[in-house]
Amino acid sequence: MSLTMYQASVPAFLQMLASLSAILDKAEAHAAARKIEPAVLLNTRLTPDMLPLVRQVQLASDFAKGTAARLAGIEPPKYPDTEASFAELKARIAKTVGLVKDIRAAQIDGSEGREITIPIGGQPHKFTGQDYLIKFALPNFYFHITTAYAILRHCGVEIGKRDFLGQFGAE
Amino acid sequence: MSLTMYQASVPAFLQMLASLSAILDKAEAHAAARKIEPAVLLNTRLTPDMLPLVRQVQLASDFAKGTAARLAGIEPPKYPDTEASFAELKARIAKTVGLVKDIRAAQIDGSEGREITIPIGGQPHKFTGQDYLIKFALPNFYFHITTAYAILRHCGVEIGKRDFLGQFGAE
Numbered sequence: 001m002s003l004t005m006y007q008a009s010v011p012a013f014l015q016m017l018a019s020l021s022a023i024l025d026k027a028e029a030h031a032a033a034r035k036i037e038p039a040v041l042l043n044t045r046l047t048p049d050m051l052p053l054v055r056q057v058q059l060a061s062d063f064a065k066g067t068a069a070r071l072a073g074i075e076p077p078k079y080p081d082t083e084a085s086f087a088e089l090k091a092r093i094a095k096t097v098g099l100v101k102d103i104r105a106a107q108i109d110g111s112e113g114r115e116i117t118i119p120i121g122g123q124p125h126k127f128t129g130q131d132y133l134i135k136f137a138l139p140n141f142y143f144h145i146t147t148a149y150a151i152l153r154h155c156g157v158e159i160g161k162r163d164f165l166g167q168f169g170a171e
Numbered sequence: 172m173s174l175t176m177y178q179a180s181v182p183a184f185l186q187m188l189a190s191l192s193a194i195l196d197k198a199e200a201h202a203a204a205r206k207i208e209p210a211v212l213l214n215t216r217l218t219p220d221m222l223p224l225v226r227q228v229q230l231a232s233d234f235a236k237g238t239a240a241r242l243a244g245i246e247p248p249k250y251p252d253t254e255a256s257f258a259e260l261k262a263r264i265a266k267t268v269g270l271v272k273d274i275r276a277a278q279i280d281g282s283e284g285r286e287i288t289i290p291i292g293g294q295p296h297k298f299t300g301q302d303y304l305i306k307f308a309l310p311n312f313y314f315h316i317t318t319a320y321a322i323l324r325h326c327g328v329e330i331g332k333r334d335f336l337g338q339f340g341a342e
Contacts, residue, residue, distance in 0.1 A: 002173040002174060002175045002176065002280070002281075002283065003173060003174045003175070003176060003179050003283055003301060003305075004173045004174070005173065005174060007301065007305065008174050008179050008305060011305055011306065012305050012306070012309065012310070015306055015310075016310065046217065046321050046324060046325050047324050047325045047327075049324075050321075050324055109173070110173075112173065112174055121333075127340075130174060130178065131339070131340055134174075134178065134179060134182055134183050135182065135183070135186055135336075135339040135340055136336065136339045138183065138309065138313070139183070139186075139187065139313065139335070139336055139339075140332075140336070142309070142310065142313030142314070142317060143313070143317050143320075143332070143335060146313060146314050146317035146318060146321075147317060147321060149314075150217050150221075150317075150318060150321050153217060153218050153220075153221055154217050154218045156218075161311075161314070162292075164310070164314060165306075165307065165310055165311070168302070168306040168307045168310075169298075169302055169306055
């Protein structure tokens with residue numbers, strides 16, 4: 001027995017995108033309750049040379065759809081990075097979830113040895129599917145999910161580790 | 172073909188613990204160059220009700236050793252949370268890496284269906300090995316690695332995404 005490439009990728013994306021969407025709901029409610037302009041939260045950065053919340057969410061979406069698509073051997077769809085409200089960010093997450101769910105396990109399974117070449121820092125980098133998922137895509141995906149969460153904690157939104165983890169399915 | 176439980180876990184822990192140790196080197200040099208007391212960085216939090224850097228590093232260590240050990244069916248060793256310097260935190264990471272490296276692939280492989288029960292919020296939660304790794308352990312591990320990185324970015328340490336990712340092994 002072992003783990004399929006699908007099992008090692010898609011459930012993590014779906015769990016964390018759902019938790020991110022629920023966290024954005026809480027952020028939106030926090031802004032409304034305290035009469036904070038939503039754009040203030042969307043444009044908050046942990047430090048001036050890090051990306052703001054809106055980009056962290058867009059990049060979490062990009063890593064989820066990009067990884068699932070590339071492992072399945074299909075071209076990742078490009079989404080324009082134009083979201084300017086919580087509703088639009090949540091719609092992007094929902095669209096990403098829809099795309100990831102449309103990819104069948106059979107398309108991703110067996111991709112551990114598939115050659116995947118992506119540009120990093122302007123240079124093409126060649127991975128096996130396995131290294132791409134474990135060493136590059138998952139760390140990047142979690143980076144942006146965690147940073148989005150950290151920005152909202154920093155802004156005083158009442159969320160905790162359980163919100164971050166979402167539905168992890170233990171009994 | 173597919174992925175073994177070892178391939179889905181240990182390489183990620185080793186890559187990210189190495190990157191965390193290198194990031195702490197840069198943080199230590201930053202503190203020395205700017206005559207910042209190391210304890211200031213070690214006790215920095217992103218927000219008052221989040222854990223400080225020293226705890227983020229200890230927890231990253233705990234999730235790496237706890238996960239590798241539990242998947243291997245052995246009791247995770249407890250390390251006392253007493254580190255009070257960059258050198259001590261790096262020693263803890265090195266000790267964690269040593270422990271993780273000592274666990275052989277054959278001990279972890281086949282653990283996808285193993286029952287793993289851990290306390291979460293004071294209640295025992297039962298997972299399969301697969302769910303424990305993908306839905307709980309990896310998100311938590313990456314959460315603490317990312318938060319440690321974010322604290323140091325927030326403190327002005329000159330690190331970037333490549334430092335976070337470490338050696339991801341693409342050509």
